[in-house]
């Protein structure tokens with residue numbers, strides 16, 4: 756099984772998308788690929804989400820699709836069954852932390868504090884979503900984590916924009932950053948794939964080279 760870090764290093768920016776209509780999912784993913792993005796998080800926040808993941812996975816597009824907003828073990832299993840390559844939570848519970856290593860797909864828990872990070876590290880995790888990034892301390896918080904937790908790596912999301920993403924990507928403990936700014940609801944509703952491709956291209960150029968470590 757691939758490791759979550761391998762997926763997080765595919766693109767500097769991971770679109771976090773909320774899809775209301777699964778029939779647009781494959782076209783959306785293709786537009787991201789044309790813009791140079793290779794990984795996408797589909798949030799389990801709509802009835803269409805699992806179907807959207809299925810559509811993207813089945814269409815054999817050159818993009819890795821993960822499920823976001825995984826709140827329970829049932830969500831984790833549903834994500835894997837739909838064809839998601841990985842699963843992400845906006846936080847973590849002891850149950851999910853224990854189940855993650857046994858899941859059939861890699862699992863990325865989230866942290867917002869040093870204590871949550873200690874729990875995740877003690878459970879054997881090294882990679883974390885940092886959510887909600889901007890509200891929970893943003894760049895200064897990630898810099899502060901680097902001292903006591905030098906091995907932890909992060910995918911910050913929440914309140915990040917094209918204007919601020921580069922500062923996050925410059926941090927050595929950030930593998931990629933995520934956000935919803937690449938898929939505005941009105942642009943999705945209009946099926947404006949040219950616009951999505953342009954947003955993706957800008958985001959994909961936010962860091963020249965993929966991150967190691």
Ligand code: 3PG
Pocket residue numbers: 771798823824845886912913914915933934935936
């Ligand atoms: C997430 O789940 O990561 C967030 O909803 C993305 O946050 P944003 O909408 O502020 O980019």
